Amino acid sequence: MKALRLExxxxxAVVTLARPPMNxxxxxxxxxxxxxxxRLAAEPAVRAAVVAAxxxxxxxxxxxxxxxxxxxxxxxxxxTALNDAFGTLYAWPKPLVAAVNGHAIAxxxxxxxxxxxxxxxxxxxxxxxxxxRVAVTYPVAALEVARAELTPAAARRLILLGETLDVRxxxxxxxxxxxxxxxxxxxxxxxxxxRDAGLPPLAFAAIKxxxxxxxxxxxxxxxxxxxxxxxxxxxxxxxxxxxxxVLRRAG
Numbered sequence: 001m002k003a004l005r006l007e008x009x010x011x012x013a014v015v016t017l018a019r020p021p022m023n024x025x026x027x028x029x030x031x032x033x034x035x036x037x038x039r040l041a042a043e044p045a046v047r048a049a050v051v052a053a054x055x056x057x058x059x060x061x062x063x064x065x066x067x068x069x070x071x072x073x074x075x076x077x078x079x080t081a082l083n084d085a086f087g088t089l090y091a092w093p094k095p096l097v098a099a100v101n102g103h104a105i106a107x108x109x110x111x112x113x114x115x116x117x118x119x120x121x122x123x124x125x126x127x128x129x130x131x132x133r134v135a136v137t138y139p140v141a142a143l144e145v146a147r148a149e150l151t152p153a154a155a156r157r158l159i160l161l162g163e164t165l166d167v168r169x170x171x172x173x174x175x176x177x178x179x180x181x182x183x184x185x186x187x188x189x190x191x192x193x194x195r196d197a198g199l200p201p202l203a204f205a206a207i208k209x210x211x212x213x214x215x216x217x218x219x220x221x222x223x224x225x226x227x228x229x230x231x232x233x234x235x236x237x238x239x240x241x242x243x244x245x246v247l248r249r250a251g
Contacts, residue, residue: 002018002032003017003018003019003026003028003029003032003033004016004017004018004029004032004033004036005018005054006036008045008046009190010194011045011046011047011048011194011197012046012047012048012049012050012190012193012194012197013040013043013046013048013049013050014049014050014052014186014190015033015036015037015040015049015050015051015052016051016052016053016054017029017051017052017053017054017058017059018054019054020053020054020055020056020057021055021056021057022055022057022059022060022103023053023054023055023057023058023059023060023108024059024060024061024062024063025059025061025062025063025082025107025108025111026062026063026066026078027074027077027078027081030078030081030082030084030085031081031084031085033085033088033089034081034084034085034088037049037088037089037092038088040092040094041092041093041094046094047094047095047197047201048094048095048096048097048193048194048196048197049092049094049095049096049097049193050096050097050098050099050186050189050190050193051089051096051097051098051099051111051112051115052099052101052185052186052189053099053101053102055102056101056102056103057101057102057103057104057105057108057125058098058100058101058102058103058104058108058111058112058125059103059104059105059107059108059111060103060105060106060108061105061106061107061108061109061110061130062078062106062107062136064134064243064246064247065247067136067235067243068235068239068240068243068244069240070235075230075234075235076231079139079228079230079231079234080223080225080231082107082139082141082142083139083140083141083219083222083223083228084141084223085111085141086110086111086114086141086142086145086219087141087216087219087220087222087223089111089114089115090114090141090144090145090212090215090216090219091208091209091212091216091219092114093201093204093205093208093209094197094201094204094205095116095117095193095196095197095199095204096114096115096116096117096193097115097116097117097118097119097189097190097192097193097196098111098112098114098115098117098118098119098189099119099121099185099186099188099189100112100118100119100120100121100125100127100176100185101121101123101125101182101185102121102123102125103125103126103127104125104126104127104128105126105127105128105129105130105164106128106129106130106131106134106136107142109127109128109129109146109158109175110129110142110145110146112127112176113145113146113149113150113175114145116196116208117177117178117192117193117196118175118176118177118178119176119177119178119179119180119185119188119189119192120167120170120171120176120178120179120180120185121167121179121180121181121182121185122167122179122180122181122182123167123182124166124167125166125167126164126165126166127164127165127166127167127169127170127175127176128158128162128163128164128165129146129158129159129162130162130164130246131159131162132159132160132161132162133162133242133246134239134242134243134246135236135238135239135241135242135243136234136235136239136243137230137234138159138230139222139228139230139234140218140219140221140222140227140228140230141219141222141223143159144215144218144219145215146158146159147159147215148212148215150173150174150175151173151174153173154173154174154175157173158175167179
């Protein structure tokens with residue numbers, strides 16, 4: 001069963017995460033996302049894209065019930081998939097809009113931060129980078145995207161201290177660009193993507209690449225296996241204990 005659904009609305013591709021209720025990320029979803037966006041980048045009929053999600057959450061990130069139990073080979077596959085997916089989206093040469101319908105936690109928020117515009121639904125959502133709370137250190141691509149897209153104050157609060165924001169706090173810190181009623185979210189995201197698709201495509205792609213060149217170079221090195229220290233050691237006993245504690249509190 002595919003984890004993503006693709007719909008074309010004129011020149012805008014709408015890619016929807018289809019693993020409700022939380023759209024938890026695993027290696028299969030991330031690998032599917034990388035392959036799909038690489039294909040969309042080469043399709044002339046696609047001028048922009050929207051990333052959306054089914055269910056009450058945009059994405060809660062990695063599945064804490066399964067990730068801490070991964071063996072070394074599983075961990076390496078997941079790190080590679082994370083770097084490939086976030087690297088592909090952050091370097092995607094066309095305008096990309098995130099339609100954040102609900103909770104965006106950890107890798108789910110990183111996914112939103114990969115977009116050139118982030119539009120959130122006006123709902124009681126949580127936005128945060130919970131990695132430090134579950135003792136998961138960042139693969140290169142996730143940290144590069146978060147560090148580049150967040151202000152220093154937001155990065156300190158979200159990345160280092162693991163705070164969780166509501167939609168108004170996220171707006172005030174520039175994590176999201178706009179907030180609309182949930183019934184209007186997808187329509188507004190597609191309209192914005194269509195407006196951005198009117199930008200000169202070659203210039204847009206070149207400027208985006210140049211603007212993000214330092215981050216993209218470090219991500220490319222990680223994707224090549226040369227600059228990713230997490231391939232040697234990532235999840236340990238501290239991760240299992242912290243993730244179990246979080247799941248107990250949530251349950």
